Amino acid sequence: MSQKADLGISSFGFAFGEDRDVAMSAGDYVDNPERVINWGFRTFHRAPDETHAIQLATDASRRALDQSGTVVQDLDLVVLASSDLPEYSYRDEAAALARSLGIERTQTLFLQEGCGAGVHGLYYVAASMNMQPEMSRVLFVAVNRVSEFHRNRMNVVNAVLSDAAAAVVIERGRSSSRWLATEQFTEPENCDLLRVDFGGTVNPLPPEGWSSRTAPGGHEAIRAQFGDDPNTLQRFLQNRYRRLVEVIDHACARAGIGRADLTHLIYLNDSATSINTVAEPLGIPLERTNAALALDHGHMGAADQLVSFGQQLERGELSSGDIVVLCGISTERWSATLLQV
Known part of the structure; x- marks a missing residue:
């Protein structure tokens, strides 16, 4: 973009499923609960069976709109990730x-690009506001509501999957929580790695007797992909973190800053070890990441980064002028967004 839209986040709204204790619940999902407990997560959020993604997104949106004093008629764009x-x-x-929000004749955009969509989705907001100078307020919502029929929330990745939504109102001319840059790229080779094999046009229905409770999990898919070759698997894992640092460096270059200017890092809600692997090359200490917050939320998909950013603001853990990098991976898409408090 030749010019950058001058925009920032004016308010936050969150909605969570019911709090569940990981240690007490793990046996309901897997036969080896100790493996899940050892990840270190204390709590996850499970929405009631009758509460789905749009309800979570609506609740979070209303809270964000109320906090900023925005009425729905003032919105120029609604983006759902x-x-x-x-x-x-x-x-x-x-x-x-x-x-659900009672909005009429307003632009909408639906992003379904995995766990990183709450990060790189901010680029589409910035691009829209840059191309349409009359656009002044945008509602951006990131939601994750696990379909337990299709997926076992404790057997996909090394994190407990949670149900939650994060909504932000983004306004033109904001000097706080200001968007600086977003960068993303895709390495498509392993895009099938965590796919669900049915429910689409290739295999509309699951095999007879299939259940997410007993189906192979993400680790089995990774082993099948790499053929139990430890060297290839190790390179794959190392490249995931290297590419995260690479995409962060690209975002910094786009914003005209360097690694030394970054004060905080917010990654997916993963283990402290994994988060530190991203933060350490950037010179960011673990206490300036989302590692502590992650353990009480689990992995909320696309909502992770915005929840952590908003809660760190609420707790006074961020100061005016701090530059925070939100980053994530959506299977084979790496993304980073820089925000200045």
């Missing part, structure tokens, strides 16, 4: 959110 299955096929879920 979802990291799990939509409620219905052949439906625009962003339009469903707009309808």
Whole structure:
């Protein structure tokens, strides 16, 4: 972009499923609960069976709108980023959110690009505001509501999957929580790594007797992909972190700053070891990451980074002028967004 839109976050709103104790619940999902408990997560959020993504997104949106004093008629764009299955096929879920909020004749955009969509989705907001100078307020929502029929929330990755939504109102001319840059790229080779093998046009229905409780998990998929070759697997894991640092460096270059200017890092809600692997090359200490918050939330998909950023602001853990990098991976898409407090 030749010019940058001058925009920032004016308010936050969150919605969470019911708090569940990981140690007490792990046996309901896996046969080896100790493995899950050893990840270190204390709590995860599970939405009631009747509460789905649009309801979570609506609740978070209303809280963000109320906090900023924004009425829905003032919104110029509604963006919904979802990291799990939509409620219905052949439906625009962003339009469903707009309808739930009582919005009419407003632009909507639906992003379904995995766990990093809450990070790189901010680029599409900035691009829209840059291309349309009349656009002054945008509602951006990131939601994750696990379909337990399709996925075992404790057997996909080394984190407990949680149900939550984070909503922000983004306004033109904001000097705080200001967007500086977003960078992203895709390495598509392993895009099938964590796919669900049914529910699409290739295999509409699951095999007879299939259950997410007993189906192979993400670790089995990784072993199958790399053929139990430890060297290839190790290179794959190392490259994931190297590419995160690479995409952060690219975002810094776009913003005209360097690594030394970064004060905080917010990654996916992962283990402290994993988060530190990203933060250490940047010179960011673990206490200036989301490592502590992650253990009480679990992995909330696309909502991780915005929840952590908003809660760190609420707790006074961020100071005016701090530059925070939000970063994430959506299978094979790496992304980073820089925000200045």
